[in-house]
Amino acid sequence: MNKRETRAVFQAALAAGALWLGTALPALAEDGLTLKVTAFKQAVAENVADDDSIAAFYRARDFAPIWTGAGEGDRARRLALMEAFSLADDHGLPAGRYDPDRLLRRMSQATDGRSRGMLEIELTRTFIQFANDLQSGILEPGNVVDGIKREAPRRDPEMLLTRLTQEDPTAVFLSLVPNSPEYTRLMRAKLRLEHKIRNGGWGQTVPAGSLRPGNSGNAVVALRNRLTAMGYLSPSLSMTYDAEMEAAVREFQEDHAIEVDGIAGGSTMRAINVSPEERLQSIMVSMERERWLNLPEGRGKRHILVNLTDFHAQIIDDDKLTFETRSVIGAQGHDRRTPEFSDVMELLVINPYWFIPQSIIRGEYLPAIRANPYAAGHLEIVDYRGRQVSRETASAYANSGNFPFTMRQPPGPSNALGSVKFLFPNKYNIYLHDTPSQHLFRREVRTFSHGCIRLDDPHEFAYEILSRQVDDPVSYFKRIHASGENTRIPLETPIPVHLIYRTAFTKAKGQMNYRNDVYGRDAMLWRALTNEGVALRAGRS
Template sequence: MKNLLLVGLFLIVFHPIFAFQNASDPISTLLRARMEVEDPTMKPSIAGVDLENSELIHRFYADRNFEAVWSKSGVLLELAYEMRFEIRQSKFDGLLPSDYHLTMIDAYFQTFEGNKSAKKPNDTGQLVDLELLLTDAFFLLSRDLELGKVDPTSLKGSWEIVRKSSRMSYLDLLNRAVAEQEIRRNLERLYPKFSIYKKGREVLRAMDERTKTDTLDWKPVKLDKSIKVGDSHAFIPVLRERLNYWGYAKSDSARDSKRYDSAMFLGVQAFQLRNGMEPDGIIGKNTALGLNASPLMLFEKAAVNLERLRWLPDTVQNLEMILVNIANYQLDYVDKLDTLLSARVIVGKQYHESPIFTAEMSYIVFSPYWNIPPSIARKEIIPAVRKNPNYLNQKNMDVVTFSGKQVDPASINWSARSFPYMIRQKPGGSNSLGLVKFMFPNSHNVYIHDTPTRSLFAKEDRALSHGCIRIQNPAQFAQMLLKDDPSWTPEKIDQAMHQTKEQIVSLPRKIPVVLLYLTFWADSKGQPHFRQDIYDRDAEILEALRK
């Protein structure tokens, strides 16, 4: 009986059905030999180029008995051509197709197409080379599409939004793509779940077409003064040509006229409105900068921002959220995918940049004190008190201990090296925080608040704060946040904002706040929107993308 079992086991193990099924296929045999390297720490390479995903590649082919997927019987399959096409299309994701072995892949395709014309068989070793390159390219591209090519933590400009982790098995994805014979649809599963991403790809495609036909001279125009309608200026013909190039209102004047006429004025206004500027028709610094941007420059700016979108975690898609795009000077309150409130904001100036992070808003403070940060107290307030002993009284400020006990300013040695107190500004119309602040506790001590200097919201450049976000219509914002409690009427909110003591109101739910930095996005209609890079952060990301 025991012998019969052994014989049966022997027959099962060594039966041809259970033996390596592709032993007679030279491509399968060579594939296995290439992958079964003696030193597992060494990456397989093709013509000196390492395969970055050797472990995944080995698992992929081992699971399918080392059967090729990109060719059959020595001939390239349609799936291989689709994969090469998708590698080329990665430029519209702002990525470099050359990062995915495109140069070598193209060379092999050219060789095989030449063999086809000459009716010569393809070399087995070259077919295996291409097989491995295309598979490695799929895994490389999958990773970059899902997570981004650049690690934001490696950049100088801080990006403290937690980068998402991979939510998909690239091995499973490739198996699915092969089974469905569909590369594009499966790669799209890796895209950020924001509609603006696909719309942004369409913009890159359009910009790429423009770069191929662009014949304009995009030498930067630098103005020493603003140009108003009716003025004459040497740069008017160049600026008129650029406005016409982008499809804005055409001028009635001769092509080389140096006069800024009314038709060109309308074009400038339309250009300003699309690009987030004050549509006053005055050609100043920002308008000139915008008109200096060539199709190639705009392509690169869009590429940088598609990369930023790939960094965002899926949790940013919460149904209710507060989104602040620092580069656009705008806050949007979004609930159930509808934007219920948009407001102008003031953000940190270049040397006091507003940080990029997420946190949860949990409470509102009406009629707040402004607890002056130690750095501002040391650099600004204390020197002012030394010059003017009545400064604190004039600014409606007082001094307290860290336990909250009031201190007589006259009893303090303002020339001492140490200052073991806290200076705060009392509630009121002159308070630097205005009449209300919206709190989302974070390590940066950044929050959203009102301001007494409302005239600043009329400015085009609103990078003016020490890092906090100042909002233009705080009462309306408070009403939105408290909308679930009918007792918070506009009148009650106004009363709470005009008290002599703070009033803290906890929100019934915590609302995600996302501080972002996007200098490009495409809206739901596919229209592009470009903004100035106020913190000079785009160039570093572009350089990393192009490495």
């Protein structure tokens, strides 16, 4: 049912005075009423025994109802619940999970205290399920993709239920919607794209591998029509790849992180021919991901956002972009993919050592040292106290199969971490850093690291980070860098860092932006969402 139909059915039930949905409960003798209330409370107590939070809520109110009573408050909560369910599809939620039709039937059949008590808890559990799904996500992300190292930020059921009894229920349901501007824009884009699909989608795909300015013919017409349907080109009868089409292609390329040259080459044509249904899936996955970041404490007035699929790192202040630089992320191999998580940046290190990960030591350097003690001479070998170990000693341990040392590269121009690294201590040993391999930033797809995130403009990034605690961050940084000394600089105000993965995202103005699913994570999430009952609402074009 849509929102209007749900409200009509529910109000019809109210108008008919069906059972306790009407204006008053049926009159009962005092003894009968006592028995009915007792049966109700027993049913409630039995059905919440396995949930401490819900049980605590009902015990605190002596098992009185919040849904199934005859008072105005109960009626308002029931109506707000049903109206909220009617919007589940708008949010990309599994509408069948809440099934308002079945709940309405249950309401009409609840004729005694026990059945009403069981219905009370069913409504409560359905409310909690809906609140969790809408507020913090349908999935438990780490159970679907092992590279997602975050948990859905579930709220306490007792707190949610208490709010329902103390606040306007409609306002409570509205407050469950993630309040980030990104979620609002994604939902708007979802509704627009669903409307477009219902009305023919983007038309036929372009039957050409490549087109360029000056071309003409049927393929150019198909490209013109598709760009027009997407909103990149004004309607026209032109059959030529003219200046207007070239400008439209450039804008499309910008929104899809493709080299902006105005030529509809292979990468551009593949992106243009992606179906609107596939793009809709990406938007709905991004909405789910946005719910995972609907943190009770917020993301931070100032925070760092790294969208792995976009290959950029950003500094955000008060929801506005302050600084942005290109990034390189973990390579495609499963053991090198950059994980997704949130943490807090506590310090930066100028002239850092590079401490080699144990996986690289075991896989790359130990075999070389066994063959030649002086291999990898650019690296220092140190014990747990940071004291250097001789190559002969290290080789002996390497050949014995027990290597209790670590390896590090001293600060310098060839250091793998470059001149600065930014630390947000975490068990995954992931951080942001400089790199001498600057040529990689010219690539469209930048998946080359062992997992850490390399920055194209690390010095400028550091200046912006330090600007909140140093009067002249540029001179301050350059002086320490020139000294060559390994220097740790704690941040006076630590900065939250969020490593995210979005193949569909918005900008405050302009079209949707789409990126490739470089690690295949969104495909896995979409399959998991469909298994939970999420579906595309629009028919195929």
